[in-house]
Amino acid sequence: MSIQNVSxxxxxxxxxxxxxxxxxxxxxxxxxxxxxxxxxxxxxxxxPVPQCVVNALQKHAHEKDYLxxxxxxQLREAVAEFxxxxxxxxxxxxxxxxGPGSKELMxxxxxxxxxxxxIPAPCWVSYxxxxxxxxxxxxxxxxxxxxxxxxxPQALEAQCLEENDVDKPRLLILNYPSNPYGDGxxxxxxxxxxxxxRKYNIxxxxxxxxxxxxxQGKHISIAxxxxxxxxxxxxxxxxxxxxxxxxxxxxxxxxxxxxxxxxVVVASETYxxxxxxxxxxxxxxxxxxxxxxxxxxxxxxxxxxxGKWIVQQLQDAKVRIHPVExxxxxxxxxxxxxxxxxxxxxxxxxxxxxxxLEDTGVAALPGSSFGRSKHELNLRMAYVNFDGEKxxxxxxxVPLDQPLDAEFLTQHCALVVTGINRLIDWLxxx
Amino acid sequence: MSIQNVSxxxxxxxxxxxxxxxxxxxxxxxxxxxxxxxxxxxxxxxxPVPQCVVNALQKHAHEKDYLxxxxxxQLREAVAEFxxxxxxxxxxxxxxxxGPGSKELMxxxxxxxxxxxxIPAPCWVSYxxxxxxxxxxxxxxxxxxxxxxxxxPQALEAQCLEENDVDKPRLLILNYPSNPYGDGxxxxxxxxxxxxxRKYNIxxxxxxxxxxxxxQGKHISIAxxxxxxxxxxxxxxxxxxxxxxxxxxxxxxxxxxxxxxxxVVVASETYxxxxxxxxxxxxxxxxxxxxxxxxxxxxxxxxxxxGKWIVQQLQDAKVRIHPVExxxxxxxxxxxxxxxxxxxxxxxxxxxxxxxLEDTGVAALPGSSFGRSKHELNLRMAYVNFDGEKxxxxxxxVPLDQPLDAEFLTQHCALVVTGINRLIDWLxxx
Numbered sequence: 001m002s003i004q005n006v007s008x009x010x011x012x013x014x015x016x017x018x019x020x021x022x023x024x025x026x027x028x029x030x031x032x033x034x035x036x037x038x039x040x041x042x043x044x045x046x047x048p049v050p051q052c053v054v055n056a057l058q059k060h061a062h063e064k065d066y067l068x069x070x071x072x073x074q075l076r077e078a079v080a081e082f083x084x085x086x087x088x089x090x091x092x093x094x095x096x097x098x099g100p101g102s103k104e105l106m107x108x109x110x111x112x113x114x115x116x117x118x119i120p121a122p123c124w125v126s127y128x129x130x131x132x133x134x135x136x137x138x139x140x141x142x143x144x145x146x147x148x149x150x151x152x153p154q155a156l157e158a159q160c161l162e163e164n165d166v167d168k169p170r171l172l173i174l175n176y177p178s179n180p181y182g183d184g185x186x187x188x189x190x191x192x193x194x195x196x197x198r199k200y201n202i203x204x205x206x207x208x209x210x211x212x213x214x215x216q217g218k219h220i221s222i223a224x225x226x227x228x229x230x231x232x233x234x235x236x237x238x239x240x241x242x243x244x245x246x247x248x249x250x251x252x253x254x255x256x257x258x259x260x261x262x263x264v265v266v267a268s269e270t271y272x273x274x275x276x277x278x279x280x281x282x283x284x285x286x287x288x289x290x291x292x293x294x295x296x297x298x299x300x301x302x303x304x305x306x307g308k309w310i311v312q313q314l315q316d317a318k319v320r321i322h323p324v325e326x327x328x329x330x331x332x333x334x335x336x337x338x339x340x341x342x343x344x345x346x347x348x349x350x351x352x353x354x355x356x357l358e359d360t361g362v363a364a365l366p367g368s369s370f371g372r373s374k375h376e377l378n379l380r381m382a383y384v385n386f387d388g389e390k391x392x393x394x395x396x397x398v399p400l401d402q403p404l405d406a407e408f409l410t411q412h413c414a415l416v417v418t419g420i421n422r423l424i425d426w427l428x429x430x
Numbered sequence: 431m432s433i434q435n436v437s438x439x440x441x442x443x444x445x446x447x448x449x450x451x452x453x454x455x456x457x458x459x460x461x462x463x464x465x466x467x468x469x470x471x472x473x474x475x476x477x478p479v480p481q482c483v484v485n486a487l488q489k490h491a492h493e494k495d496y497l498x499x500x501x502x503x504q505l506r507e508a509v510a511e512f513x514x515x516x517x518x519x520x521x522x523x524x525x526x527x528x529g530p531g532s533k534e535l536m537x538x539x540x541x542x543x544x545x546x547x548x549i550p551a552p553c554w555v556s557y558x559x560x561x562x563x564x565x566x567x568x569x570x571x572x573x574x575x576x577x578x579x580x581x582x583p584q585a586l587e588a589q590c591l592e593e594n595d596v597d598k599p600r601l602l603i604l605n606y607p608s609n610p611y612g613d614g615x616x617x618x619x620x621x622x623x624x625x626x627x628r629k630y631n632i633x634x635x636x637x638x639x640x641x642x643x644x645x646q647g648k649h650i651s652i653a654x655x656x657x658x659x660x661x662x663x664x665x666x667x668x669x670x671x672x673x674x675x676x677x678x679x680x681x682x683x684x685x686x687x688x689x690x691x692x693x694v695v696v697a698s699e700t701y702x703x704x705x706x707x708x709x710x711x712x713x714x715x716x717x718x719x720x721x722x723x724x725x726x727x728x729x730x731x732x733x734x735x736x737g738k739w740i741v742q743q744l745q746d747a748k749v750r751i752h753p754v755e756x757x758x759x760x761x762x763x764x765x766x767x768x769x770x771x772x773x774x775x776x777x778x779x780x781x782x783x784x785x786x787l788e789d790t791g792v793a794a795l796p797g798s799s800f801g802r803s804k805h806e807l808n809l810r811m812a813y814v815n816f817d818g819e820k821x822x823x824x825x826x827x828v829p830l831d832q833p834l835d836a837e838f839l840t841q842h843c844a845l846v847v848t849g850i851n852r853l854i855d856w857l858x859x860x
Contacts, residue, residue: 244706
């Protein structure tokens with residue numbers, strides 16, 4: 001035994017860095033070696049933080065006090081009001097919790113809650129490693145391409161009935177608009193899921209961090225149909241362009257106060273409270289107003305046009321893909337090319353991912369990082385590799401009754417457009 | 431079973447809020463009820479964030495990118511250079527990790543490391559609940575008033591020999607200048623502790639968050655004597671007045687790379703990275719320079735004068751207390767008054783704390799919150815309840831060769847002085 005001898009928690013040992021973060025470093029290496037890269041890896045908003053929010057941070061730069069663990073009261077009120085206004089869900093400020101990113105809050109939730117975790121796959125990369133670190137049991141619920149990868153209410157109920165203990169405490173993590181597939185359940189399906197959840201007393205963590213990026217501005221929270229059992233997760237990272245600021249929010253129903261209280265206790269022994277200047281600045285973001293609305297309008301318009309164009313190109317190339325409704329992700333499936341890919345020795349999503357990067361410079365992530373079988377041939381691609389600030393300015397110059405056409409996209413989202421074209425050319429030569 | 435049924439991790443259930451944070455809320459209640467309170471509870475620096483650091487935050491308010499999990503490279507370099515400059519320890523930037531407060535980093539360390547945790551008591555309030563949440567075994571090592579509450583190297587060795595397995599992986603958490611007692615081991619003792627640690631391959635987490643608040647500016651890191659096994663913990667919260675900003679640092683030796691790597695993995699699945707604008711601003715703080723040096727000089731001068739005055743008053747009143755060397759805490763012990771206190775039915779530090787608050791308005795924390803037996807009669811008091819900004823300005827007007835006398839303290843630290851006087855008056859009437 002020496003100081004070099006590794007003595008690590010087995011739940012932590014062998015875990016890699018989060019896949020979406022690791023890709024960023026890999027791409028940087030290739031670029032350093034002079035390779036032209038079309039990055040579809042890291043899911044960061046391409047847009048800047050709205051100027052009014054940046055101004056608010058400057059104004060509050062001197063704030064130095066430790067804020068309450070649960071969060072700055074006026075920020076909690078702004079978040080509650082945001083959900084009442086945008087989601088028509090009756091959230092109260094005393095049931096809102098602020099964290100250094102919603103990822104951290106999800107970790108605390110998995111740590112504090114004692115029960116099974118249900119996750120429909122494909123899903124975001126961090127839910128499963130979080131459960132592993134804590135040593136919690138995760139049950140993956142299968143979805144299918146034909147169901148637009150969304151959770152079916154029937155599959156959820158079947159999962160509850162499969163075990164002898166229907167009363168077992170369970171936490172379902174829903175995420176929509178989805179990372180990795182940019183889509184979500186229909187309203188009717190959400191209502192059915194709510195019904196199943198109510199029947200089996202399932203707590204739903206509804207990860208709606210992309211809610212405001214719904215391309216039509218028509219996000220519907222499942223909390224409308226299951227208010228007593230839904231925790232809504234949101235934050236500044238996606239719709240407000242402030243991923244690097246690290247501010248996430250959980251909004252609880254009063255009936256889950258016991259769970260909120262436990263999270264606050266764990267927070268008080270871990271991160272203490274979220275950075276004070278960041279919290280003061282975030283009040284402006286959640287309060288909204290004309291500047292934020294215009295920012296959202298044009299962000300959505302650009303993402304909508306680009307998403308539609310990409311889906312069309314890929315469908316034309318016989319890639320299996322559904323229309324996207326929000327966020328900035330696609331989850332194309334190359335099942336149609338299975339035989340051709342097999343002939344060049346590609347049998348898994350990881351091999352597919354590596355070969356595409358090598359041959360075309362297009363950097364995506366394998367579907368296996370999102371909870372799908374490695375034998376499936378799907379990828380997650382984030383279409384955010386463009387200058388969002390310039391694109392917003394350009395969009396403001398195009399009258400709102402005109403679409404942002406292929407010419408606009410070629411000019412303002414050039415690397416995304418070229419990357420998609422290179423991918424399609426690669427498929428054609430298989 | 432319904433959604434209201436509590437289903438919590440037993441490691442979390444029943445834990446209260448961190449004691450230092452809870453006192454703040456309690457004091458607020460009393461003040462609301464019109465009571466005059468002399469707050470010695472929350473250990474927050476009384477001084478503002480230096481203006482050059484605030485300016486840097488304003489300048490970087492627009493930074494929106496997710497930074498590397500381990501931290502912004504130029505900040506890691508500034509932190510490494512800080513430890514080389516201030517502590518004469520050869521830290522490299524690739525071995526520095528940035529977190530949202532050092533408390534969070536300590537939690538991740540306890541989570542990732544697999545071994546026993548050794549903690550000398552009295553100790554900071556959060557080490558033990560962190561271990562409880564994770565389900566890790568904690569061994570408290572006794573200290574005594576006569577040893578200035580510091581860890582004795584002999585007690586550390588005795589603990590290692592007490593168990594049959596001397597090779598067991600162990601993590602010792604040292605903290606000095608100490609919260610709760612404002613003192614630390616002598617250099618000779620640090621060298622002996624280092625020797626014991628080397629003999630038994632103990633990893634030391636040296637929590638030196640108060641290092642720069644050493645009243646003489648003469649902090650000595652134990653890493654100088656045990657570089658290969660020491661992790662130095664620091665951050666902006668105490669010497670830079672920015673507790674509410676939430677930025678902490680861990681600096682590892684190259685030999686503990688395996689542990690750093692594991693922390694980075696867990697960080698990538700929890701907080702992701704520390705707020706970008708905060709990290710950019712912190713570079714200025716760790717780089718130091720004339721403005722920071724002057725700020726530190728006057729901060730230390732004020733804390734030194736106030737600490738010395740308080741210790742003198744309490745010693746004169748037969749309270750057991752040692753001189754303080756850094757930070758802004760005292761840990762007075764009222765053993766001399768045991769009989770008198772017993773006569774008014776005070777038998778524990780909690781009862782002592784509550785009665786003093788009730789009778790005098792002086793808000794302190796019980797020694798039992800810091801790992802001491804509840805039957806001991808000690809309190810932790812933070813002497814920070816004054817306007818640090820005004821005090822700094824006033825100190826700059828007093829020539830450096832003149833001491834800051836009782837008149838200065840009465841004028842600029844009025845609530846602290848009055849609170850101590852009220853406490854002493856209370857003791858006299860017992």
